[in-house]
Amino acid sequence: MGIQEVTLKTVDKWFYGIMAVLILFFVSGLLINPLGTQLNVFFAKTNNLLADFFNVQIYIADWDPYHNTVNGLGEKCYLPFTYLFLELFNGFFNYSGATLADCYSSTTAMMSCILFMIVSLFFFYHSMTCLTEMPSKLKFVLLLSSVILFSFERGNIIVFCAALICYFLAYKDSKNKWLKYISLICLCIVSIVKIYPAIFGLYLLKDKRYKDIAICVLVSLIFAFLPFLFFKGGFGNISQMFENFSVFSQSYSAYSIFPRYGLSHIIAWGLMGLHIDKHTSNIILLIPQFLIFMLCLLSFVLFFFEKQAWKRLALVALPIIMLPTNSGFYCGLYFIPVIVLFFYNNEGRKLDFLYMLLICLFLSPFQLPVVKGINLSQQLSNVALLTIWILLLIDVRTCLGNLKKDYKLKIIK
Numbered sequence: 001m002g003i004q005e006v007t008l009k010t011v012d013k014w015f016y017g018i019m020a021v022l023i024l025f026f027v028s029g030l031l032i033n034p035l036g037t038q039l040n041v042f043f044a045k046t047n048n049l050l051a052d053f054f055n056v057q058i059y060i061a062d063w064d065p066y067h068n069t070v071n072g073l074g075e076k077c078y079l080p081f082t083y084l085f086l087e088l089f090n091g092f093f094n095y096s097g098a099t100l101a102d103c104y105s106s107t108t109a110m111m112s113c114i115l116f117m118i119v120s121l122f123f124f125y126h127s128m129t130c131l132t133e134m135p136s137k138l139k140f141v142l143l144l145s146s147v148i149l150f151s152f153e154r155g156n157i158i159v160f161c162a163a164l165i166c167y168f169l170a171y172k173d174s175k176n177k178w179l180k181y182i183s184l185i186c187l188c189i190v191s192i193v194k195i196y197p198a199i200f201g202l203y204l205l206k207d208k209r210y211k212d213i214a215i216c217v218l219v220s221l222i223f224a225f226l227p228f229l230f231f232k233g234g235f236g237n238i239s240q241m242f243e244n245f246s247v248f249s250q251s252y253s254a255y256s257i258f259p260r261y262g263l264s265h266i267i268a269w270g271l272m273g274l275h276i277d278k279h280t281s282n283i284i285l286l287i288p289q290f291l292i293f294m295l296c297l298l299s300f301v302l303f304f305f306e307k308q309a310w311k312r313l314a315l316v317a318l319p320i321i322m323l324p325t326n327s328g329f330y331c332g333l334y335f336i337p338v339i340v341l342f343f344y345n346n347e348g349r350k351l352d353f354l355y356m357l358l359i360c361l362f363l364s365p366f367q368l369p370v371v372k373g374i375n376l377s378q379q380l381s382n383v384a385l386l387t388i389w390i391l392l393l394i395d396v397r398t399c400l401g402n403l404k405k406d407y408k409l410k411i412i413k
Helices: 010-032 037-041 051-059 080-087 100-105 107-131 136-143 146-154 158-171 177-194 196-206 210-230 234-251 263-273 278-284 286-303 309-322 329-345 350-363 376-412
Strands: none
Touching: 010 037, 010 136, 010 329, 010 350, 037 146, 051 080, 051 100, 051 107, 051 146, 080 177, 080 210, 100 107, 107 146, 107 158, 107 329, 136 329, 146 158, 146 329, 146 350, 146 376, 158 177, 158 196, 158 329, 177 196, 177 210, 196 210, 196 286, 196 309, 210 234, 263 278, 263 286, 263 376, 278 286, 286 309, 286 376, 309 329, 309 376, 329 350, 329 376, 350 376
16 A cells, blocks of 8 residues: 555644644543543543553463453453563563552663553554554644553554454555565564454455455464464463353343443443333343444445545444454554544545544544443544444445446446
8 A cells, every 4th residue: 555645634624733733622621630530531530550461461460361360261362462562561560460550660670561552553653654654743743642541551452453454455565575475474463463354354355355365374373373382281271261251252142331342232221211221121131232244244344345445444444343342442542543544645535524424533532421330431532433334334335336437337338
């Protein structure tokens, strides 16, 4: 895809103006009341600070993560490559038997985590500049967006994974064979760490690169299973990992309430307010899950026909964000590259202006008050992405229909 020149259009000017106001309100509110509503941009108002990083370090401290009982077995369902990678940032702190309070009180542990997040953010921004040129003001707006602020506070490896996706997209068609193979390795790594991003392999399928697909499958299998040998129990942990995943699936079901994306999540909040029992709710939630599944299938079909880069990327990224029931709020990072490409090649249509407004709603760091335990800002971000997805599917189908009509008219003439 390579580096491209970004041009400023009317849509862009409105975007920067709106985001400047939202960021100003957010920063002002945070300065006026540091412990107030605006702190809701972070998970649990930072009461669980950087826990995704520290918890994993605690799980792997004794090199037996799949049998570690801290926070329950359901939290230990990563493939071992992820644990090995995060071990590189343990900072030589002894996490065995440690608590989050111990981690916070250790300068070494805190510095290692902050270093990990800074490195991850650096790669994330660098990868997007490889995908397309980014103006400084867009980088600033994204840095202060709710999604990136939330992700940084979590200390989750997803920031690094989002960077790998961008590297794959930037160099998958490179004439330099080494860069091309590195891009394939990036896809393999992100696929075994977060699983769902393997769907980005549709780009290879679209171009009929069957040899590269075979390479990715082989490398992914090696990365997925060979690291088991570094942990106590070796390959014997495979069955335990699947048992842990079963527990994880129950904990993060469609009915579970936590900051995440998806139609099921919106409806689950509504059902909770109606005080419907859990069994009935789970049956009702099968409907939105089915609808999302159908939208995913439509997205994948349209992906093979769409020519515009940002729309094609959105058709892959949105299912990854909306389909999994465990799609945490930080999964919105997968949509950031779509936004970057949108501001490169939007056409200034009225529909593009609507897309822009929804993107502002998605990125807005300004926090509305929490009502009856519901974070309204996160729910609006969720609704914004769902609306973008539906509009995009209609938009792409309409454009394809018009192209088909034009083609038939040319044949008649």
